[in-house]
Amino acid sequence: MSRLISVLIPAHNEAAYIGACLEALFASSALPDGTTGEVLVLANGCSDDTALIAGRVSPSAGWSMQVLDLPEGGKLNALNAGDALARGEVLIYLDADVVVEPDLLPQIAMALTDDVAFYASGRPAVAPAVSWTTRAYGRFWQQLPFVALGVPGFGLFAMTRAGRQRWDQWPDIISDDTFARLSFTPTERASVVARYHWPMVEGLGNLVRVRRRQNVGVVEIAEMFPALMQNDDKPRLGIAGLLRMALHDPVGFAVYALVSLLVKTPLFADKTRWARGR
Numbered sequence: 001m002s003r004l005i006s007v008l009i010p011a012h013n014e015a016a017y018i019g020a021c022l023e024a025l026f027a028s029s030a031l032p033d034g035t036t037g038e039v040l041v042l043a044n045g046c047s048d049d050t051a052l053i054a055g056r057v058s059p060s061a062g063w064s065m066q067v068l069d070l071p072e073g074g075k076l077n078a079l080n081a082g083d084a085l086a087r088g089e090v091l092i093y094l095d096a097d098v099v100v101e102p103d104l105l106p107q108i109a110m111a112l113t114d115d116v117a118f119y120a121s122g123r124p125a126v127a128p129a130v131s132w133t134t135r136a137y138g139r140f141w142q143q144l145p146f147v148a149l150g151v152p153g154f155g156l157f158a159m160t161r162a163g164r165q166r167w168d169q170w171p172d173i174i175s176d177d178t179f180a181r182l183s184f185t186p187t188e189r190a191s192v193v194a195r196y197h198w199p200m201v202e203g204l205g206n207l208v209r210v211r212r213r214q215n216v217g218v219v220e221i222a223e224m225f226p227a228l229m230q231n232d233d234k235p236r237l238g239i240a241g242l243l244r245m246a247l248h249d250p251v252g253f254a255v256y257a258l259v260s261l262l263v264k265t266p267l268f269a270d271k272t273r274w275a276r277g278r
Contacts, residue, residue, distance in 0.1 A: 005031070005109055006088030007039045010078040011096035015048040017199075019057060024099045026060040029106050032113075037105070039065040041096075042082045045073020050096075076170045083164070089115070092158040093180070097199050099127070100156070104194035108158045111190050117163035119184040121153040122192050127199040133255055137207055138200045140252030143245055145235040151191040153181045155198040163188075173224065175217030182221065182228040204255075208262045215263060 007025065011018050018041070031037060039059065043051040051069040059065045070081060079093070090112045092105065104122045111120040124147065126138035146152060154177045166183050173179055181189065201210050222229050237245070246253035 003032075003035045003090075003109075004088040005035060005037045005090040005092060005105070006086035007037060007092045007094055007105075008042060008079065008082040008086060009039065009094050009096050010042045010044060010075045010082070011046070011050050011054070012044050012073055012075070012078075013046050013048045013050060014043075014096035015046075015050045015053055017097040018050050018054050020099055021094070021096050022054060022057040022065075024101075025094070025105070026057065026063060027102060028060075028100065028104070029102045031062060031106050032109050035062075035109055037063045038086070038088060039063060040082045040085060041065065041067040042070060042078035043068060044070040044075070044078040044081075076172055076176060079170045079176065083170075089161050090158060091161065091164050093156065093176075095155045095198075098155045099197040101195045101197075104156075104192065104196055107192035107194045111192055112158060112160050115160065115162055117160060117166060117184065117188060119151070119153075119157065119159045119163055119181065119189045120192060121151050121157045121189075123195045124152060124155060124198045125195045127197045129200055129202060131202045133204045134200050134202050134207065136252045136255040137259060140245065140249050140256045141200075143249070143252075145237055145241070149235065150233070151181065151189045153177045156196050157181065159184070171224070173217065174213060174220055178218055179221055179225070179228070182225075182231045185231050186233040204259070204262075207259050211259055212263045 009021065022039070025039065041051070041054040043054065046069070051067050054067045057065070066085070068081060070078060090109060092108060094100070108120050108122065112118055126142055129135045129138060141147060157177055157180050159180065163184060170176060171179065201207060
């Protein structure tokens, strides 16, 4: 039986990243027998060469690609446009600055074989950072139970077609990845072992702005979709666990604690809903 997976890549001014993202995707290991893939690059509101660069990348055997050059910016609008065109039984949502390892897409395809509502992601690995603050923060952050043991889904998440049918259009929210994850119960989510490399923003100020945006995004979902919060199984670290991590990596803990403290101050407040930091 033939099966199709669709990879949707929203991209706003990602000329510096989209090429590497696509090259890694098309270098993936062979998909399961009978499975083919389509890629939809959703260039939205770009003022750079994102769409042009994406169009120059040649799909590998078993893959097709379509580049949409959408005049209107906005990730959620791009996702809605992509969903309207995607034909796959499995839908993979991939940020344009993420690089997947070769086995990730085949493993996700295998995890989502049944025609039931199910969600999957890989293991996130923070890409090498330039600033020492981001390196220290990322090193500590990767050891947090939610990241190390959960199925966080930031940068890349996937679901069956049946799972995507749980909502209509993507709502106008900050945290699309949190919304997607919480639309599935803990028993409906699976993590595969292959990794993807996710870039963290550089520098203390950007870390604080993005962390604040993430916090606001979770609060927004709790207010707009309170029923989804019952699916939040984020493990609690506790004081003892935090102390153990601090003893193991005191520098990382110090930077993480400083960011957590500054998030609560107006010093790094951002006037927009989005905080990219690049």
